[in-house]
Structures are given as C-alpha cells and as structure tokens.
Amino acid sequence: xxxxxxxxxxxxxxxxxxxxxxxxxxxxxxxxxxxxxxxxxxxxxxxxxxxxxxxxxxxxxxxxxxxxxxxxxxxxxxxxxxxxxxxxxxxxxxxxxxxxxxxxxxxxxxxxxxxxxxxxxxxxxxxxxxxxxxxxxxxxxxxxxxxxxxxxxxxxxxxxxxxxxxxxxxxxxxxxxxxxxxxxxxxxxxxxxxxxxxxxxxxxxxxxxxxxxxxxxxxxxxxxxxxxxxxxxxxxxxxxxxxxxxxxxxxxxxxxxxxxxxxxxxxxxxxxxxxxxxxxxxxxxxxxxxxxxxxxxxxxxxxxxxxxxxxxxxxxxxxxxxxxxxxxxxxxxxxxxxxxxxxxxxxxxxxxxxxxxxxxxxxxxxxxx
Amino acid sequence: xxxxxxxxxxxxxxxxxxxxxxxxxxxxxxxxxxxxxxxxxxxxxxxxxxxxxxxxxxxxxxxxxxxxxxxxxxxxxxxxxxxxxxxxxxxxxxxxxxxxxxxxxxxxxxxxxxxxxxxxxxxxxxxxxxxxxxxxxxxxxxxxxxxxxxxxxxxxxxxxxxxxxxxxxxxxxxxxxxxxxxxxxxxxxxxxxxxxxxxxxxxxxxxxxxxxxxxxxxxxxxxxxxxxxxxxxxxxxxxxxxxxxxxxxxxxxxxxxxxxxxxxxxxxxxxxxxxxxxxxxxxxxxxxxxxxxxxxxxxxxxxxxxxxxxxxxxxxxxxxxxxxxxxxxxxxxxxxxxxxxxxxxxxxxxxxxxxxxxxxxxxxxxxxx
Numbered sequence: 001x002x003x004x005x006x007x008x009x010x011x012x013x014x015x016x017x018x019x020x021x022x023x024x025x026x027x028x029x030x031x032x033x034x035x036x037x038x039x040x041x042x043x044x045x046x047x048x049x050x051x052x053x054x055x056x057x058x059x060x061x062x063x064x065x066x067x068x069x070x071x072x073x074x075x076x077x078x079x080x081x082x083x084x085x086x087x088x089x090x091x092x093x094x095x096x097x098x099x100x101x102x103x104x105x106x107x108x109x110x111x112x113x114x115x116x117x118x119x120x121x122x123x124x125x126x127x128x129x130x131x132x133x134x135x136x137x138x139x140x141x142x143x144x145x146x147x148x149x150x151x152x153x154x155x156x157x158x159x160x161x162x163x164x165x166x167x168x169x170x171x172x173x174x175x176x177x178x179x180x181x182x183x184x185x186x187x188x189x190x191x192x193x194x195x196x197x198x199x200x201x202x203x204x205x206x207x208x209x210x211x212x213x214x215x216x217x218x219x220x221x222x223x224x225x226x227x228x229x230x231x232x233x234x235x236x237x238x239x240x241x242x243x244x245x246x247x248x249x250x251x252x253x254x255x256x257x258x259x260x261x262x263x264x265x266x267x268x269x270x271x272x273x274x275x276x277x278x279x280x281x282x283x284x285x286x287x288x289x290x291x292x293x294x295x296x297x298x299x300x301x302x303x304x305x306x307x308x309x310x311x312x313x314x315x316x317x318x319x320x321x322x323x324x325x326x327x328x329x330x331x332x333x334x335x336x337x338x339x340x341x342x343x344x345x346x347x348x349x350x351x352x353x354x355x356x357x358x359x360x361x362x363x364x365x366x367x368x369x
Numbered sequence: 370x371x372x373x374x375x376x377x378x379x380x381x382x383x384x385x386x387x388x389x390x391x392x393x394x395x396x397x398x399x400x401x402x403x404x405x406x407x408x409x410x411x412x413x414x415x416x417x418x419x420x421x422x423x424x425x426x427x428x429x430x431x432x433x434x435x436x437x438x439x440x441x442x443x444x445x446x447x448x449x450x451x452x453x454x455x456x457x458x459x460x461x462x463x464x465x466x467x468x469x470x471x472x473x474x475x476x477x478x479x480x481x482x483x484x485x486x487x488x489x490x491x492x493x494x495x496x497x498x499x500x501x502x503x504x505x506x507x508x509x510x511x512x513x514x515x516x517x518x519x520x521x522x523x524x525x526x527x528x529x530x531x532x533x534x535x536x537x538x539x540x541x542x543x544x545x546x547x548x549x550x551x552x553x554x555x556x557x558x559x560x561x562x563x564x565x566x567x568x569x570x571x572x573x574x575x576x577x578x579x580x581x582x583x584x585x586x587x588x589x590x591x592x593x594x595x596x597x598x599x600x601x602x603x604x605x606x607x608x609x610x611x612x613x614x615x616x617x618x619x620x621x622x623x624x625x626x627x628x629x630x631x632x633x634x635x636x637x638x639x640x641x642x643x644x645x646x647x648x649x650x651x652x653x654x655x656x657x658x659x660x661x662x663x664x665x666x667x668x669x670x671x672x673x674x675x676x677x678x679x680x681x682x683x684x685x686x687x688x689x690x691x692x693x694x695x696x697x698x699x700x701x702x703x704x705x706x707x708x709x710x711x712x713x714x715x716x717x718x719x720x721x722x723x724x725x726x727x728x729x730x731x732x733x734x735x736x737x738x
Contacts, residue, residue, distance in 0.1 A: 039692045039694060041696045043694065044699075047680075068691070068692065069691075297446050313452075315452075316409070319408075319437070319438045322437070326412060326699070
C-alpha cells in the first residue's frame with residue numbers, strides 16, 4: 001500500500017483533526033507544515049538540517065524543475081529524492097499556479113496552457129497529461145492535479161467555468177497517473193463563492209482521490225474571508241482523506257487552518273522573510289536586521305530551544321545579515337522553519353489532548369503582529 | 370601557561386617539522402591550515418561544521434572587524450570567541466596588510482598609518498598600539514604585530530627602511546601587549562632580498578616572540594622565488610617557535626611550505642574559489658559549475674570521504690550553483706576546507722612517519738593543475 005491516511009483524533013470543540021499519512025518514503029503526522037524546496041533545495045538548508053528540525057515532508061515546484069535543470073535530467077539522476085539527497089516524502093505541485101501567474105505570457109485552452117518561460121522567453125505547453133509526466137519523472141510521493149487557479153477577484157461565471165475545466169482536467173490527470181504508486185490529490189477551487197466551493201468538492205469527491213487540496217485561497221482576499229471559506233468548505237470534505245491548504249501560511253494561519261479542519265500546509269514565507277532578516281518569535285515577528293538589535297546579545301527567541309537560539313545572539317545575526325554573510329541567512333532560515341515545525345507539532349499535541357482552544361488563546365496572548 | 374609550542378618531530382630528509390601549540394582555547398597540531406573568518410564568520414560555514422572537518426584554529430581580520438561591527442561591540446559581546454560562537458583558538462592579523470593595500474587611501478608615518486575606510490571614506494588612524502588595542506578587544510589567542518608589508522616589486526632601500534620601521538613597531542606592539550595572555554607573533558619581512566630577510570629574522574628573534582610570521586610572500590613573486598626565500602629564511606629561525614607563513618596558500622603551497630619548514634598557513638582561496646564554483650579534488654582543481662558536469666552524478670572527488678562527497682553529486686551541485694542557491698556554495702566551501710584540512714593532516718602524518726618525500730611525490734603524481 002503506497003499511500004494511506006488514517007484519522008487519529010477529531011476534536012470535540014472545533015473542526016481540528018490529527019492523522020497519519022503513510023508513503024513509500026515514510027510517515028507524516030498531520031497536521032503538518034511542509035517547507036518549500038522550489039529548485040530542488042529548501043533555500044539555505046541541507047536535508048540533514050531539515051530532518052533535525054522535524055521536517056517530515058517537503059514540497060518541490062514542478063514549473064521550476066521542469067525548466068531547470070529539467071525533469072528528464074532529474075529522472076536520469078534517479079528522481080528528485082535521489083537528486084537532492086532527501087529520502088523522506090516529497091509533494092510536488094502541478095506547475096499550474098506558476099504558469100497562471102505569468103498572466104501576459106500564457107494562453108489557456110481546453111487542451112492545456114501555452115506559455116513563455118519567465119527566464120528566456122522560450123515557448124512551452126503544459127497540459128494535464130504533461131504535468132503528470134513531469135511529476136512522474138520527479139517521482140514525488142504526492143502529486144497535484146493540474147488545475148486553473150483563477151485570478152482574484154474573478155466573477156462568478158469565470159470561476160464557475162474555470163472550475164468545470166479543472167474538473168475535466170482532474171479526470172485526465174487521473175487517467176494519466178493510473179498504475180503509478182504516486183498519490184494524486186484533487187484540487188478544490190471555487191474562489192470566494194460558497195456555492196462553487198460546494199460544487200467543486202462534490203465533483204472532486206466523486207472522482208475519489210486519495211487526498212484533496214484547497215486552492216485559490218490566500219490570493220488577495222482578507223484572512224477573515226479565507227477562514228470563512230474554510231469553515232464552509234472542510235465540513236463538505238470526507239473525514240478519511242487528508243486536506244491540504246495550498247500556499248498557506250503564516251503562524252496564525254497554521255492555528256486557524258487546523259482549527260477549521262486543515263491537515264497540510266506549505267508556504268515560502270518563513271524562508272523568504274528569513275532572507276530579508278525577519279524572524280518569528282513567540283512574541284511575534286521581529287526584523288533582526290534592524291539597528292535596534294545591534295547590541296542585543298540575547299537569542300532570537302528566549303522561548304525557543306533550536307540550535308540557533310542556543311548558540312547565537314541577535315547582535316551577531318544582525319552583523320552577519322548586514323554584511324550579507326551566508327551564515328546570517330542560514331541561521332534565520334533554520335530558526336524560522338524550526339518555529340513553524342515546532343508550532344505545528346504543538347498544535348498537533350493540543351488537538352490530541354483536546355486542548356486546541358486553550359492553546360490558541362495562549363498563542364495569541366503572546367504572539368502579536 | 371597561556372601559550373606554548375612543543376616541537377614533536379624534525380624530518381631527516383627535509384626542513385619539515387611537527388609540533389603542538391597550546392593555548393587557553395585548546396591545542397593545535399602543527400603543521401596546520403587555518404580557515405579565514407574575515408567578518409567573524411568563515412563564509413557559509415557554522416562553527417560546528419568547522420570542527421566537524423577538523424579545524425583547530427581560525428583566523429579573524431582586525432581591519433574588517435574594527436570597521437564593522439567594531440572591536441568595542443565585540444568586546445561588549447564578550448570577545449570574538451563568544452560573539453561568533455567559536456570556542457577553539459583564534460589568530461588575528463594586525464590589520465596592516467589590508468590598510469597598506471588601500472594604496473591611494475593611506476599615508477604612512479613613523480607613528481602609524483592614516484587611512485580612509487574602503488566602505489564610506491571615513492578617516493582612521495592605526496598605530497602599532499591601536500592595532501594591539503583592537504586585538505585585545507577581539508581577545509584572540511594569537512596576535513600579529515603591526516607591520517608594513519611593502520609592495521611588490523620594491524627596491525632594496527625601500528624594503529630595508531620599511532623593515533627597520535617594522536622592527537621599531539614590533540617593540541611598541543610588545544610593550545602594548547605586556548601583561549596579557551595573548552601570544553604576540555613578530556613578523557619577518559625583507560621582500561625577496563636574502564640579506565634583508567636575514568636581518569629581519571635576527572632583529573625579531575632578539576625581541577624573543579613566542580612565534581614568528583613570515584610576511585611579504587605570495588604577493589606577486591613566482592612560486593619558485595617564494596620557495597627559495599623560505600628555504601633561505603626558515604633555517605635562520607629558532608626551532609622551538611612556531612612559524613606562520615601569512616596568506617598562503619594552495620594545496621601545493623601546503624606541501625612545499627611544510628617541506629621548507631613552515632608550521633602554519635592561512636588563505637582565503639579555498640573558500641573564495643568555492644563561491645565561484647571551483648573545487649579541489651585529489652586529481653587537481655575542477656570548475657564544477659561548468660556544463661561538463663551537468664549530468665555527472667558522481668561525487669566531487671571519488672577519493673574524498675567528506676559529508677559532501679558522501680551525499681551529493683557534481684550534477685546536483687552544479688545545478689545549485691547555476692541557480693545561485695546558497696546550498697551550492699555551502700557544499701563547495703565545506704568540501705574545499707575539508708580538502709585542505711585533510712591534506713595538512715596527511716602531511717603531518719607523513720612528517721611524523723619520516724615519509725614526506727614519498728607523500729609529496731605521490732601527491733604530485735595525481736594532483737595536476
């Protein structure tokens with residue numbers, strides 16, 4: 001059995017759940033946060049460091065890897081796991097989100113999407129079948145269906161037509177992936193229209209995927225609207241399948257997402273802000289690159305027990321960041337990912353202990369942004 | 370006893386020796402290679418990784434640290450060891466070499482050197498006393514006297530006058546450092562003039578320093594000339610004091626330097642070329658960033674057993690370097706420093722086994738540049 005999901009606990013006081021995903025490359029406790037390794041590397045981190053901080057699964061980007069170094073080269077190297085020396089589970093996106101973000105450089109047809117590379121303007125075509133073929137070459141454990149992520153805002157009719165096509169594409173993806181042991185997730189769209197979210201869930205669930213992603217959120221709508229959509233959508237989804245909220249989120253999003261019934265998260269934000277000198281602390285986000293921290297010889301976060309907080313000071317890390325020293329970005333990245341993985345582990349524990357509401361209250365009591 | 374040097378072995382067939390330096394922060398087996406940590410970090414490496422690959426001592430740059438973040442800030446942080454989380458020995462240079470390299474921006478007087486910062490043009494003055502005060506703030510275990518490193522080429526008279534001043538400055542450094550437990554090394558200059566090298570050694574040895582550096586080599590003269598100068602100079606130096614060849618060198622320089630009686634080396638080259646995608650192998654240097662290695666799924670060096678060679682391929686590292694991924698530079702840096710430290714350890718072993726000539730022959734048989 002290459003992929004399975006077992007529900008472990010359902011909270012009494014919220015939609016939160018815990019569970020266990022099994023894959024050929026190991027198990028994943030849910031809810032989980034997935035660090036993003038866009039170009040076959042989680043920026044600034046080794047695979048060993050990722051394991052050290054409790055990463056159970058990472059995400060790879062189909063669009064970037066298809067363009068460079070090419071999915072065929074990665075297949076020659078033995079697949080993405082072997083290419084990048086990561087032997088735990090990998091989830092790959094479909095490339096759709098990146099291609100649709102190219103706006104002026106792409107044209108959507110029923111067959112697929114014609115687009116020009118953002119790098120050299122070269123012409124490419126990705127169809128649902130092509131996206132699956134690339135993800136087969138990458139050899140990821142969890143594969144995303146090729147969907148359209150409509151722009152925000154988009155009117156009801158556009159979103160409706162788009163999600164109809166996404167459903168037709170999902171069937172083509174399913175056909176293309178038949179016989180592999182990679183788990184294909186169907187993607188629920190529908191923008192901020194409850195009626196369309198409901199329709200999308202219904203049609204996707206009929207196709208019986210091993211897991212479901214929720215797309216098209218955190219794309220410009222307010223946080224309240226996003227949580228409202230989750231609150232509406234997750235109860236329509238099957239309890240016995242994992243639910244992945246794509247491209248989300250912040251520390252607050254993890255707390256709220258789990259509260260609203262989400263099992264999996266990914267986001268580039270923790271690593272991206274790290275490269276700009278910002279870090280999470282139990283009291284909220286700080287920009288350690290700022291002059292305020294020049295002579296601050298205390299850890300990034302007093303409440304944190306990660307390698308960085310046990311060995312380095314804000315003043316030293318600020319110095320490194322100001323000098324553009326690689327070690328500076330290494331330390332902020334390591335700490336931020338640790339913060340996210342530690343937070344999700346604590347959330348998991350709170351759900352298992354029927355304690356999420358209290359945990360949530362205590363979290364917000366300290367964490368202010 | 371804060372600093373001592375014990376000669377362990379003198380080779381029969383060359384000027385090579387092995388020894389043991391003791392400092393308040395630990396012991397150093399000689400001959401040794403010292404990774405350079407210019408801005409309070411060996412670029413791209415953590416202190417833990419430096420220890421993992423066998424670094425016994427690292428070098429810090431007085432000029433850079435004086436300007437940013439400032440030696441007083443570092444003193445407030447508890448000294449350079451504590452600031453950068455490195456608890457093994459540190460050697461600091463005097464800042465002289467960097468200041469003299471500013472050519473148009475500095476003026477030398479008997480009192481010291483007036484110069485403008487290469488960063489913001491601000492005006493500064495470093496005297497022998499000031500250099501010592503900065504190095505006291507840094508708290509390094511081994512301190513360099515403030516010397517003039519004459520340009521190359523420079524005529525006999527210029528070099529002669531310069532080294533006379535360097536001797537007067539050395540006395541002032543000695544007076545300033547009195548009572549500290551930091552070991553002050555005297556610096557032997559004299560350019561490529563044997564007569565002046567002899568004079569410099571004689572005067573410095575009279576001042577009875579705990580160790581001696583050889584400066585003003587590898588500044589533009591040929592390798593043959595450098596080795597010729599070493600061959601002439603080291604026999605004039607005391608056997609019971611360590612000898613440090615400043616700013617040198619390449620893998621070949623380690624072999625030749627030890628052969629000619631040198632105990633300590635430092636050089637930015639291994640880390641600098643790593644950032645440009647070049648690595649050492651037992652067969653010579655290769656530029657792994659080149660297209661040749663695109664589909665080369667073998668290690669950087671088959672004969673190497675470092676973390677990088679055991680876990681990553683040339684093709685993957687090339688991909689990372691091409692994408693400007695930090696992990697690429699991390700891996701090439703780690704490997705190159707491992708190569709240097711592994712090489713110097715093998716040289717040490719060869720000297721102890723009266724085997725350096727054979728080791729040297731075998732090294733050159735494989736290593737071709």
